[in-house]
Amino acid sequence: MITASHxxxxxxxxxxTPVRALDDVSLNVDRGQIFGVLGQSGAGKSTLIRTLNLLERPDSGTVTINGEELTALSDNELRAARRRIGMVFQHFNLLGSRTARGNVELALEVAGMAAAERRRRSDEILDLVGLGSRAESYPAQLSGGQKQRVGIARALAAKPAVLLSDEATSALDPETTASILDLIKGISTELGLTVLLITHEMDVVKRICDGVALIEDGRILEQGGLVDLVSTPGSRLARQLFPLGPLPEGDADTVLDITFSGGSADRPVISQLARRYDLDVSILGASIEHLGGKQAGRTRLELPGPAAIHRDAIAGLRAQGLLVEVVRGGAE
Incomplete structure (x- = not known):
């Protein structure tokens, strides 16, 4: 549904001095997916989203949305294509002189829709985002969360197939952030929207995303489905999703990081390990989340002695489909 290629x-x-904001970026988002692009300030996130809707033209490479290669379109064709791409901004970008309804109608005026139809559609979409009763309110009379709901309504007014969100919750408090994310997830399901959101917050990714990409210094370092990445050895995203803290001091014992996903997350793996191999197992840390409707997580265990004497135990864990990384304890 959304493809960026090189x-x-x-x-x-x-x-x-030339600054390469995007460096050979390739990205693929499937139809109906909620996909997050995660990165810190200056990583290239905002440049990426502005390139995806061709507000910034890339120096090279292609961008294709819903089967249409935007980078090959003329200016007139591109303006028409952008009407099928909704955009939600970090700081709302509402017109203070217009009511909530007026701000939503603005996108429809640009599209040439008749006044009566604009009114009907704006009221319909304001109801969808929970602001039907505030249609006549001006932005100064709305809370931050309500302003962002108006921004979402405006982005959805022209019935786009794709919704792009540029740090849409970063200016909001945690409770309001959660409500806006739940709104986006619900709208995506109800309308069959493909959503790509830019964020620097892992909690945003955990809450609603099906897939994620990690961007740093203008390059995509990892991308894929959340549960798939959790089960990928050495994944930086997995470590950020499930932080386990620093290693304890000392180097005599073996420390294992075990990743659980899907059906393995609810099995009594640790108690079985202790009983079967007669081990004194210490749990150093654990992090469990629900991702994409499935339980997943990581646990850090300490076993007495070097890894060499625990080969059978480690092999037994891996035979159960668990990802086991020896982070301290020498060769296996």
Missing amino acids: VVKTYTAPDG
Whole structure:
């Protein structure tokens, strides 16, 4: 549904130095998916989302949305294509002189829709985002969460197939953030929308995303389904999803990081390990989440002695379909 292929975007710094904001970025988002792009400030997230709707033209590479290669379109064709792509902004970008209904209608005015139809559609979409009773309110009379709901309604007014969200919850408090994320998830399901959201917050990804990409210094380092990435050895995203903290001091004993996903997450793995191999198992840390409707997580265990004497125990864990990484204790 959304495909970026080998996209490069370079800017020129004030001192004349070229800065590569996007460096050979390739990205794929399936139809109906809620996909997060995770990265810190300056990683290239905002440049990426502005390139996906061609507000910024890439130096090279292609962008295709809903089967239409945007990078091959003329300016007139691109304007028409953008009406099928909704955009939600971090700071709302509402017109203070217009009511909530007026802000939603603005997108429909640009599309040339008749006044009566604009009114009907704006009221319909404001009801959908829970603001039917605030249609006549001006932005100054709305809370931050309500303003963002108006922004979402405006983005959905023209019935897009794709919704792009640029840090849409970063200016909101945690409770309001949760309600906006739940709204986006519900709308995606109800309308069959494909959603790509930019964020620096892992909690956003955990709450609603099916897939995620990690961007750093303009490059995509990892991408895929959340549960798939959790089960990928060495995944940085898995470590960020399930932080286990620093290793304890000392180097005499073996420390294992065990990743659970799908059906393995609710099995009594640790108690079985202790009984079967007569081991004193210490739990150093654990993190469990529900991702994409499935339980997944990581646990850090300490076993007495070096890894070499625990080969059978480690092999037994892996035979159960668990990802087991020896993070301390020498060779297996």
